[in-house]
Amino acid sequence: xxNILVVGQVISIIPLCAVLIFILAKLVSGYRGGPLEDGSGHxxxxxxxxxxxGHQLARSLDKRGFVVFAGCLAxxxxxxxxxxxxxxxxxxxxxxxxxxxxxxxxxKGFVTEHLPxxxxxxxxxxxxxxxxxxxxxxxxxxxxxAGISDWAEIEWSTIQxxxxxxxxxxxGSIRTTLAFLPLVRASKGRVLFVSSIFAFFNCLxxxxxxxxxxxxxxxxxxxxxxxxxFGVKVSIIQPGNFGQATNIVKLKxxxxxxxxxxxxxxxxxxxxxxxxxxxxxxxNCRSGFKDPDRVIDAMxxxxxxxxxxxxxxxxxxxxxxxxxxxxxxxxxxxDAVFSLSPMYNKRKEMLYVS
Numbered sequence: 001x002x003n004i005l006v007v008g009q010v011i012s013i014i015p016l017c018a019v020l021i022f023i024l025a026k027l028v029s030g031y032r033g034g035p036l037e038d039g040s041g042h043x044x045x046x047x048x049x050x051x052x053x054g055h056q057l058a059r060s061l062d063k064r065g066f067v068v069f070a071g072c073l074a075x076x077x078x079x080x081x082x083x084x085x086x087x088x089x090x091x092x093x094x095x096x097x098x099x100x101x102x103x104x105x106x107x108k109g110f111v112t113e114h115l116p117x118x119x120x121x122x123x124x125x126x127x128x129x130x131x132x133x134x135x136x137x138x139x140x141x142x143x144x145x146a147g148i149s150d151w152a153e154i155e156w157s158t159i160q161x162x163x164x165x166x167x168x169x170x171x172g173s174i175r176t177t178l179a180f181l182p183l184v185r186a187s188k189g190r191v192l193f194v195s196s197i198f199a200f201f202n203c204l205x206x207x208x209x210x211x212x213x214x215x216x217x218x219x220x221x222x223x224x225x226x227x228x229x230f231g232v233k234v235s236i237i238q239p240g241n242f243g244q245a246t247n248i249v250k251l252k253x254x255x256x257x258x259x260x261x262x263x264x265x266x267x268x269x270x271x272x273x274x275x276x277x278x279x280x281x282x283x284n285c286r287s288g289f290k291d292p293d294r295v296i297d298a299m300x301x302x303x304x305x306x307x308x309x310x311x312x313x314x315x316x317x318x319x320x321x322x323x324x325x326x327x328x329x330x331x332x333x334x335d336a337v338f339s340l341s342p343m344y345n346k347r348k349e350m351l352y353v354s
Contacts, residue, residue, distance in 0.1 A: 036304040039066030041116045042187075043139050044303065045107075047071040047098055047176055048146030050079035052246030053194060053239075056296050057143065058083060061303070062091045069111050071096030071146070098146045098172030104179045112183070115139060138187025141303050142180050144173035144216075145194045149248045151281055153351075154207040155265070156257055156274075162208045169212035174219055181227075188231035192302050193220040195236050197315065200327050204338065204347070205281065224310065235302035239295050240315035240323075241288030249285050254278040273350035280343050 036042065044061055048054040049070035058070040068091040072080035075095045084093045094110060097103045115138065147169045150161065173193060184191060198206050199213035217236055224234035243249040254274040261269065298312040315323055326334060338344045 035306055039064040039304075041067075042141075043067040043069065043111070043115050044141040044143060045069040045071065045111060045139060045176075045180060046143040046145055047096055047172070048073070049083060049093070050074060050077065052145075052248060053242075053292055053295050053299070054143070054145040055079060055083055056292050057145070057299050058091060059087060060296055060300060062087045064300075064304075066090065066140075067114075067116050068092070069094055069107070069114075071098075071107060073097055073146070096146075098176055099167050101175065104175050108179050111139065111180070115183070138185075139180055139183035139189060140187050141190040141192065142177060142184055143192045143194070143299065143303070144176055145192075146172055146176075147194060147248060148250070149209055150250045151205040151209070152207075152257060153205055153277075156261065156269070157208055162211060165208040165212045166215065169209070170215045170219070173216055177219075177223065185227070185230050185232055189233075190303055190308065191220075191223065191227070191232060191234045192299060193217070193234075193236050195220070195238050197238055197240050197313070197323055199238065201323065202334070204344065205277065233302075233308050234310075235308045236311045237295065237298055237302070238311060238313045240313075240319060241284065242292060242295060242314075243285035243288050244290045245288070245292040245295075251282070252278070268352055270350050270353050273347065276346065276350065277343075 039061060044066050046054050046058050046061075046068065049058045050072045054070070058068050061068050068087070070080070070083060070091055070093050072083075072093055072095065074080060075093050080093050084091065092110075092114065094107045095103060096107050148165065150165065152161070177191060181191070193216055195217050196209070196213045198210045199217045202210060220234055220236050227234055254271065254277070257274050257278070258266070258271050294314050298314055302308040302312065313320060313323060326337075
């Protein structure tokens with residue numbers, strides 16, 4: 001009888017021991033030391049550095065000693081030229097249109113040849129690119145920041161609008177990541193994706209943008225699981241309303257929208273509602289964050305901290321409660337949220353020509 005009781009007690013503590021061992025193993029395997037205080041010898045590729053988040057992040061990393069490859073859509077224009085002029089020699093401006101395979105390949109060749117090296121060498125006979133691949137520290141991080149934004153009702157949009165949005169925001173990030181991932185895997189580094197709250201918040205007038213960002217997060221989530229085996233960390237940055245802090249918001253008038261409609265749709269939709277919707281959109285943009293500091297700090301944490309977060313939700317304290325709860329709600333409740341907006345009720349009355 002005593003033996004049975006002993007066996008029973010041993011069996012009962014096995015699940016607890018298993019849980020404790022699992023937690024300990026995760027803590028030990030996840031430990032990478034302290035944060036990366038000095039960027040010397042570490043290289044970061046950032047897309048979309050002409051302005052906005054990419055521009056500011058490139059400058060911040062340059063000040064911290066990182067080698068920065070700043071991908072710019074228009075390296076000859078003011079944004080890229082200002083970035084190059086105000087930075088150290090560790091920052092290189094690259095022409096990088098993430099929708100073009102040839103730009104990606106050319107940038108990859110340049111980055112590979114200019115990665116920080118492990119030290120001097122006297123092996124002159126070896127092919128230069130092979131030598132660099134052996135001596136380089138690898139690429140520490142890719143920051144998929146390049147993106148565009150626009151707004152419109154889905155029925156005001158065309159399939160070309162969806163293609164254009166996805167080609168930059170989604171497929172541009174995939175192109176860049178696939179090309180540079182071997183270099184990041186070699187350094188057990190980081191991959192960052194700049195997404196948006198609209199990846200999970202199905203807001204009015206943001207259909208095409210939401211499609212591109214939701215797809216981006218699906219790709220990032222799959223990549224994170226696959227890269228965990230190789231020590232590569234993947235993080236998603238989810239900014240809220242930072243329209244005033246960047247130039248991503250495409251400003252247009254109700255007339256612009258109306259003129260892009262074909263004659264059939266002009267007979268269906270109410271131009272007065274478009275004017276009202278445009279005013280509402282602009283007023284929301286003006287109410288957001290006026291500087292990008294919160295986003296830049298999150299990016300720096302994801303790049304330099306030993307344990308970066310999987311997601312960085314960057315909204316006000318009050319909005320954080322709402323947005324963390326929103327994805328957990330049943331669909332009938334998330335849809336009902338919009339009925340609380342006076343704009344939504346006016347839309348129901350005014351959207352179509354009566």
